[in-house]
Amino acid sequence: MTGLDVDALTVSYGEMVAVDKVSLHVPVGQVLALVGPSGCGKSTLLRAVAGLVQPQAGSIVWNGRTITDVATHQRGIGLMFQHHALFTHRSVADNIAFGLKMAGRARGDQETRVNELLELVGLEGFGSRPIEGLSGGEAQRVALARALAPEPDLLLLDEPLASLDRARRVELNAELSRLLRELDQTAVYVTHDQDEAFGVADAIGVMHQGELLRVGTPAEVWRDPQTEIVARFVGHDTIIEHDDARFAVRSDAVTVVESSGDRHGVVTRCAFQGDRFELLIDVDGTAWRAFHDLAIAPGSAVELALDPSKLAPLS
Amino acid sequence: MKTLRSAALAAVPATFVAVFFAYPVLTLLVRGLGQNADGVFGVVTGERSLKIVWFTIWQAAVSTVLAAVLAVPLTWAIANRTFRGRRLARGLVTVPFVLPTVVVASAFIALMDRFGLESGAFRLRHTVWAILLAHAFFNVAVFVRSVGGYWTQLDRRPEEAARTLGASPWRAFREVTLPRLRPAILAATSVVFLFSFTSFAIILILGGPRRSSIETEIYRYAVTLIDIPNAAALSIVQMTAVVTLVMVNGWLQRRAVGRQGLVGDRAIAPRTGRQRASLGAAVWGTALLLGLPLMVLIERSLSSGAGYSLVHYRSLGSKVRFVPVTALEALENSLGFAIAAAGIAMIIGALASLAIVHGTRFTSRLLDLGMLLPLGTSAVTLGFGVLISLNRGVLDLRSSWWIVPITQSLIAIPFVVRGVVPVLRSVDPAMREAAATLGAKPAQVRREIDLRIGARALATGVGFAFAISLGEFGATSFVGGRRPDQTTVPLAIERLLGQPGDLLRGQGMALSVILMLVTTAVVMLGDRFHPTAGAVL
Numbered sequence: 001m002t003g004l005d006v007d008a009l010t011v012s013y014g015e016m017v018a019v020d021k022v023s024l025h026v027p028v029g030q031v032l033a034l035v036g037p038s039g040c041g042k043s044t045l046l047r048a049v050a051g052l053v054q055p056q057a058g059s060i061v062w063n064g065r066t067i068t069d070v071a072t073h074q075r076g077i078g079l080m081f082q083h084h085a086l087f088t089h090r091s092v093a094d095n096i097a098f099g100l101k102m103a104g105r106a107r108g109d110q111e112t113r114v115n116e117l118l119e120l121v122g123l124e125g126f127g128s129r130p131i132e133g134l135s136g137g138e139a140q141r142v143a144l145a146r147a148l149a150p151e152p153d154l155l156l157l158d159e160p161l162a163s164l165d166r167a168r169r170v171e172l173n174a175e176l177s178r179l180l181r182e183l184d185q186t187a188v189y190v191t192h193d194q195d196e197a198f199g200v201a202d203a204i205g206v207m208h209q210g211e212l213l214r215v216g217t218p219a220e221v222w223r224d225p226q227t228e229i230v231a232r233f234v235g236h237d238t239i240i241e242h243d244d245a246r247f248a249v250r251s252d253a254v255t256v257v258e259s260s261g262d263r264h265g266v267v268t269r270c271a272f273q274g275d276r277f278e279l280l281i282d283v284d285g286t287a288w289r290a291f292h293d294l295a296i297a298p299g300s301a302v303e304l305a306l307d308p309s310k311l312a313p314l315s
Numbered sequence: 316m317k318t319l320r321s322a323a324l325a326a327v328p329a330t331f332v333a334v335f336f337a338y339p340v341l342t343l344l345v346r347g348l349g350q351n352a353d354g355v356f357g358v359v360t361g362e363r364s365l366k367i368v369w370f371t372i373w374q375a376a377v378s379t380v381l382a383a384v385l386a387v388p389l390t391w392a393i394a395n396r397t398f399r400g401r402r403l404a405r406g407l408v409t410v411p412f413v414l415p416t417v418v419v420a421s422a423f424i425a426l427m428d429r430f431g432l433e434s435g436a437f438r439l440r441h442t443v444w445a446i447l448l449a450h451a452f453f454n455v456a457v458f459v460r461s462v463g464g465y466w467t468q469l470d471r472r473p474e475e476a477a478r479t480l481g482a483s484p485w486r487a488f489r490e491v492t493l494p495r496l497r498p499a500i501l502a503a504t505s506v507v508f509l510f511s512f513t514s515f516a517i518i519l520i521l522g523g524p525r526r527s528s529i530e531t532e533i534y535r536y537a538v539t540l541i542d543i544p545n546a547a548a549l550s551i552v553q554m555t556a557v558v559t560l561v562m563v564n565g566w567l568q569r570r571a572v573g574r575q576g577l578v579g580d581r582a583i584a585p586r587t588g589r590q591r592a593s594l595g596a597a598v599w600g601t602a603l604l605l606g607l608p609l610m611v612l613i614e615r616s617l618s619s620g621a622g623y624s625l626v627h628y629r630s631l632g633s634k635v636r637f638v639p640v641t642a643l644e645a646l647e648n649s650l651g652f653a654i655a656a657a658g659i660a661m662i663i664g665a666l667a668s669l670a671i672v673h674g675t676r677f678t679s680r681l682l683d684l685g686m687l688l689p690l691g692t693s694a695v696t697l698g699f700g701v702l703i704s705l706n707r708g709v710l711d712l713r714s715s716w717w718i719v720p721i722t723q724s725l726i727a728i729p730f731v732v733r734g735v736v737p738v739l740r741s742v743d744p745a746m747r748e749a750a751a752t753l754g755a756k757p758a759q760v761r762r763e764i765d766l767r768i769g770a771r772a773l774a775t776g777v778g779f780a781f782a783i784s785l786g787e788f789g790a791t792s793f794v795g796g797r798r799p800d801q802t803t804v805p806l807a808i809e810r811l812l813g814q815p816g817d818l819l820r821g822q823g824m825a826l827s828v829i830l831m832l833v834t835t836a837v838v839m840l841g842d843r844f845h846p847t848a849g850a851v852l
Contacts, residue, residue, distance in 0.1 A: 052748050072751040073759075079752040085745035089768050098763070099753035150754060 002063050003027040003186060004049070004154055009058035011041075011048050018044040020210035021058065026154075026188060026203070028063075031180055032215075033189045033201035035233065041210040042190045043082075046156050049188065050079045062153060073102070078152030082159040084143040086131045092142050093118075093127035099150035117145040120179070137168050144176070148183070155180075155187040161196060173199045194234055198222075206230045223250070228314050236312065238288045246314040253310035254290040261303030263288075267296050325678045328667035328728075332685050334710070336725050339700030340554070340692065346703065347547030364532075368552065371528040374443060374518075375511035378450035382507050383500075385451055385604065386458030388597035393459060394466035396594050397582045404598060405460065406839065411605055412456035413779075413838045414831055415786020416516035417805040417812075421827035422608035423449045423521055424812060424820070425615040441523030449517045452608060454507040455601075461506075465499035466492075467582050498567065505564040513557060513693040515789040516805070520812060529553045530695050534792065537699050547703075550696045557693055565687075609831065616824035620817075627818075627825035635819060638810045639799035642826050645807040649785055652803060655720035656727060656784035661777045663724065664731030668769065669761055671732070672739040683736075690729035694789025698722060702793045718794050719801065723787045727780030734776040735769045742768055778841025782834045804830050 004026040011019040019041045026032045034042040047053045049060055051072035059068045067075050078099075087095050093114050100110045118124050121141040126134075134142065140160065147155060160176070161169045177200040180187055191197050197204050198218045205215045206229075214221055214230045225231035228239060231248035238249035256279070265281035265288060277295050281288045281302060288304065296302060392398070393405060411419065423445055426432070432439035439445045473495070477487040515530045522528075527535065529549060536546035585591045619626045631642035640648070664686075671683050689697065701722050705712045712718045742764065750760045766773075788805040795803055802810075804826060811823030 050748075050752055052751070072748070073754045073756050075752075076754075077752060079749065081745045081749055083743070083745065085743055085749040087746060087749075087764070098750065098755075102750075102754035102756075102759060146749075146753070156752075 003030070004188070005059075005061040006045075006049065007059045007061070009045065009048060009055050009060065011044050011053055011055045017210050019048065019055070022207075022210075022212045023058075024205055024212060024215060026186060028186050029184045030202040031177075031185070031187045031189055031200055032203045032205060033191060033197035034205045034207055035191055035194055035197045036207035037233075038192055040207040042207045043158055045207070046079070046158050046188060046190050049154075050077050050156055051075050052079075076150075076153050078147035078150065078155045080143050080147045080155070080157045080160045082162055084139045084163075086134075086139060086142060086146070088131045090131070091127065092123070092129045092131065092134070095131065095142055096127075096145045096149050098146060103150055113149055114145075117149055120148075121145045122175075136164050137172060140164065140172060144179075148185075153186065155185050157187060157189045159191055160189070161191070161193075169193075169196065176200060206233055208233075223310075224312055226312075226315055231312060231314060235289075238286060239314070240286070240311075242311075247311040248314055249288060249306075250310050250312055251289045251291060253307045254288060255305045255307070256290055256292045256296070257303050257305045259303055262306045263304040265302055265304055267298050267300050267302055270295055270298055322674075322678065324666060325670035325674055325682050328663045328670065329682060329685065331663050332689070332725070332728075335701070335705075335721050336689050336692075336697070337685075339704040340696070342704035343547050343550050343696065343700040344554075346543065347551045364549070364552075367527050367529055367532050370526075371512060371530070374446060374450075374528065375508050375514075378447050378454070378511040378514075379504055379507045381447055381451035382454040383458055383504065385601075386455045386462070389455075389601040390459045390463040390466065392594055392597040393463040393582070395582050396590075397584045398594060398598070400598075401582075404602075405463075408459045408601070408605065409456045409838070410609075410835055411452050412454065413782055414453075414834060415788065415805055416453070416514070417520065417788050417808045418612075418786065418827045418831045418834070419449050419453050419608075420517050420520035421808060421812060421824055422612040423452075425612040425824055426608050428615055428820075429611045441521070441526070443522070443526065445521040446514075446518055446526070449521055450511045450514060452605065453517070454510060455605065457507050457510075458500075458503045461503045462496060462499045466496055467580050469495060469581065471581050502564065502567040505560065505567050509557070509560045509564060512560065513553075513695075515693070515695055516809065520809060529556075530693055530789070533695050533699060537702075537793070543703065546699060550699060553693055553696055557696075561687070561690070612824060612831070613828055616821065616828045619821060627821035630818070630822050631825060631829075635811070635822065637814050637819070638802065638807050640802045640807070642804075642807060642822060644800075645802050645804045645826075646829065648801050649804040652720045652723060653781045653784040655717070656723040657777045657781040659720060659724035660727040660731050660780035661773065664728050664735065664776055664780075665766070665769075665773055667728070667732050668735040668739060668773075669765060671736050672765070673761070683732075686732045687729050689725045690733075694726060694787065695793070697725060698790030698793030701790070713794075714798060716798075716801065719791060719803070720784065722790045722794050723784040724780065726787060726790065727776075727783045730779050730783065731773065731776030734772045734779070738772040739765055739769050775841040778837050782837045782841075785830065785834055785837070 004024075006022060006024045008021045008023055009019055010017065010021055022041075022045060024032065034045065036042050044053060048055045051067070051070065055068065059066055061067065062075075062077075087098065090098070096114045096117055097110045100113055105113070114127060118127060121144055123138065123141050123145070126138070126142075131139070131142070140163075144160070161172055164172065173196050179185075180200065189197065189200055201218060203215060204218050204221045206213050206221065208229050213227055214225060216224075221230065222234050225234055225236065225248060228246070228248070231239070236248035236250050240247050240249055263283050265283040267279055268282050268287070269280040271278045272295070276291045276293055279290045279292055279296060281290060281304065283304070290304065389404070389408060393401060427439050427445070434440070469492070474487050474491050477491045478484070482490060513530055514528070515534070518526065518528045519531050519534070522531070529552060533546050533549045533553065536542045536549065585594050616627055617623045617625070634641050638645075667682055667686050671679050671686070674682065701718065702713065705718065712721075747760050747764050750764055751757075755763060786805055788809070791803055792806060792809075795801055795806060808823050808826050808830070811819045811826065814820075
């Protein structure tokens with residue numbers, strides 16, 4: 001198969017199993033986002049793919065070639081680090097050129113490629129600047145350019161936007177998504193933020209305690225999370241039982257109606273979100289989430305209609 | 316694979332230290348314990364020995380207290396006040412500390428000469444006071460730089476909290492600040508005690524023939540009386556004491572690091588007239604105190620009979636009695652040795668630092684300790700050990716030119732390693748990983764990341780090694796004494812100062828001034844790269 005294949009990969013630190021028999025496939029040109037709370041093993045999985053930690057079992061295959069025991073520097077896999085890990089003793093251009101230099105590319109070539117990348121990430125003219133004076137967003141762009149410069153087969157991104165403030169994160173997320181698609185770059189993107197993952201990925205993998213619980217397109221995972229942990233991670237906080245089966249109540253399954261709904265509840269919170277209001281409704285002691293066009297004062301009784309086709313069954 | 320590579324990296328420095336440090340010291344131990352009929356015990360419990368041990372301890376203690384007291388004003392000023400020339404003050408206060416001990420001794424002889432303290436009611440010559448003052452002069456920098464550096468970064472909020480709770484400034488200092496400074500003060504105290512305990516040249520030159528510490532006594536037995544077993548026995552006492560002190564010091568240093576919230580430079584500019592006056596008094600008072608002996612040294616080197624002239628400097632090229640080479644030849648010898656010693660210290664120090672940072676836990680710990688041991692061995696013990704052990708087969712280096720720079724480099728290597736290792740340790744490991752993901756081989760990672768980032772610290776360490784070699788006296792007095800034509804500058808100075816006659820003494824002073832200027836220049840140049848003295852202290 002072409003692309004990245006990880007098979008039954010296990011990484012443990014002493015007693016602690018950080019990655020537990022994880023298998024996944026990323027086709028060439030696609031972006032897989034690994035999401036999950038911190039400590040779920042997603043970064044460790046990424047580091048194992050990069051060759052920075054040695055797995056205890058399992059295999060890592062790129063385009064049919066097993067690379068499990070290949071040294072990091074020979075894998076041709078780029079990694080964008082969480083806190084940039086820029087070479088503080090070098091200029092912006094020298095950081096970007098590093099991988100090219102290691103590959104023994106001619107000096108003139110290096111220069112051309114560096115300029116290309118500076119332009120690509122929107123940092124024209126930054127080449128001779130020192131790393132120290134860069135803003136968070138600029139450092140992020142340099143880190144991306146550095147990782148992309150040697151044209152890696154596979155690009156790994158470890159929480160690339162974690163150190164930015166919210167506004168910058170949204171902006172750079174969109175830009176990153178556009179860039180990866182433009183370059184047709186195969187990538188694995190690790191983040192704890194589901195919005196970030198939805199914004200960038202062709203496929204999402206949700207990890208929990210070292211295990212990969214669910215893989216699918218963002219829409220698939222959101223519509224059909226399959227397990228309670230995944231359901232909660234994508235924001236379906238209401239779990240109900242019906243005919244001995246359990247379901248996650250997606251927010252699109254619930255509508256506020258004038259009368260004779262399926263359920264009655266009392267509004268506990270009403271938050272303005274611009275184009276609509278987010279309601280938290282107490283239904284027999286559980287909190288339900290619904291969206292509505294108009295504000296409803298907390299304390300009001302409401303009727304709720306439930307669309308059974310939009311309930312996500314849980315195993 | 317990783318183990319193999321790190322073992323190869325560690326092998327060179329480990330072998331060097333094993334052959335040129337561990338083997339000589341172990342030989343000394345075996346000789347001392349084996350050949351002496353009464354055993355070490357007999358020598359050590361002799362009346363003379365007990366007196367010497369006691370003197371060594373109490374002079375070190377008093378020297379330490381004296382240095383601490385003299386350091387108070389400038390430490391306070393540097394820690395709490397910003398002023399023009401603050402950086403310069405920090406740099407200059409280090410000068411006495413980096414000066415060769417023979418130069419400090421010369422400066423005090425010059426001082427006694429200038430102010431007539433060689434005899435009479437205020438006689439300083441050959442008294443213990445001369446030794447104590449010289450030690451204090453030498454070590455003030457340790458307190459100023461380590462306690463001052465720590466203090467200035469200390470979070471001031473606890474002190475401010477104490478003030479809001481009703482404590483006077485003095486009370487807040489005593490109740491809150493002083494206890495928080497204690498780790499730094501204790502660490503500095505143990506360093507100064509160690510230096511004073513192992514002091515050699517100052518006691519030998521200023522103490523006169525009748526005053527002896529363990530260090531000078533080893534020299535007396537080994538060189539003057541040629542009584543190897545007794546010298547070896549005393550060396551064991553010295554080694555035991557020094558190893559204990561180094562261990563205490565290491566423990567205190569570790570405690571001093573990271574115990575309190577350090578928040579960056581907290582000094583503020585003086586505001587009131589009174590604040591400005593006390594700041595001025597502290598800075599200028601200390602400058603006068605530390606500058607005076609050196610000024611007088613220069614003045615004496617220029618004074619000849621009636622007036623001032625360059626006669627002593629002009630005579631440096633001519634041969635005098637008691638010194639086997641001319642002063643200029645000695646200078647040439649010293650520079651050659653210093654270049655070689657700095658080169659050895661650079662290679663061994665860099666390899667050792669890389670191996671310590673990248674090695675497996677075991678090699679790393681072992682090498683770290685191995686590289687620091689020479690620091691904890693007195694120079695006299697080291698020189699003596701080398702002299703009696705490297706005398707067989709391929710290791711018969713006693714008459715080799717290389718024995719001098721090799722021995723001197725052993726004293727310098729710990730300083731290189733102590734400067735470079737923390738810098739390498741502070742490198743974000745992700746930076747090395749980033750280099751690897753970009754295609755850098757392990758060797759390339761070391762070269763492109765470690766060596767580049769460590770280069771400044773290494774350059775400073777090498778400069779320091781150069782300076783140490785130039786001024787080294789204790790070990791060189793053993794290993795360098797065997798080839799009279801290879802006499803170094805410090806050995807020549809000691810000879811010149813030890814002989815009667817104004818001309819010889821004047822030439823000794825002139826040579827001291829030259830050594831002082833060269834050493835200061837080298838260290839100041841190094842300090843521009845990276846404040847090693849700070850790292851070392």
